[in-house]
Amino acid sequence: MRAYRVAYDGQPYHGFQRQPDVDTVEGRLRSALVRLGVCERGEGLPDRYAAAGRTDAGVSARTQTVAFDAPAWLSPAAFNGELPNDVRVWASADVPEDFHATHDAAERTYTYYLYAPADADRPEHEPVDDGRWADAVDALAGTHDFHNLTTDETGTERTVAIDWTRDGQFLVVQLTAGGFCRQLVRRLVSLAAAVADGSAPLSKVDRILSPEPVSGPDGVPPAPPEPLVLTDVRYPNVRFTRDEDAAVDARTVFAHQRATARTTARVADHITDGL
Secondary structure, three states: EEEEEEOOOOOOOOOOOOOOOOOOOHHHHHHHHHHHOOOOOOOOOOOOEEEOOOOOOOOOEEEEEEOOOOOOOOOOHHHHHOOOOOOEEEEEEEEEOOOOOOOOEEEEEEEEEEOOOOOOOOOOOOOOHHHHHHHHHHHHOEEOOHHHOOOOOOOEEEEEEEEEEEEEOOOEEEEEEEEOOOOHHHHHHHHHHHHHHOOOOOHHHHHHHHHOOOOOOOOOOOOOOOOOOOOEEEEOOOOOOOOOHHHHHHHHHHHHHEEEEEHHHHHHHHHHHHH
């Protein structure tokens, strides 16, 4: 058994998990394994295959983890030879025969880059108040039943640690838990942001965390998926080895994407400033 760390830009994909008739990250991984002769043609995946998590459409990852029965020659660099540029494998580890990438994960950390200027540079909302944001985050962190912040019907009690810092016009939010309910991260961010910009009172946090169901206009919509990154998945006693060639290749790919995004932002600034 081998486990692989996978980084990807999730914006072009309909999520991680394979789905019929749409492009997904897992679908690209499987197609690569078929071309490499590791996986049979058809619908199956390699023996004992599992993944750390199922990121939503538009969500990216730095340390998504997949594990399966892999041949010794399947290095991250070899894997990348059959993958698109926006999906890069960059590290691997030998793992026990009973390893399961989903169930054996001790902690998962997601990072959300919330555009939240503390001035009037966000015309669709009031400026964000860091004090209100901190109050909301403090109330949401810890152990709660988050049934009003997910579409899941079971397993909604979780313990979530939330750390954040301001980086210019962004609030960089790190959320860590053993596991997350569906859309929980994005709804937590959405609720805290609503309190921070004054569109919801702090008392709404207590209402959302109460046993009574909240739905319709009183519910909390998920924040956009594109600013969210699966940052880390931790496994006790598993040591991943970075494939330096594959890591350099991945950094080159994502540095190019960063340059493209910054150019696009400058063009938008130019147009906006002239209107």
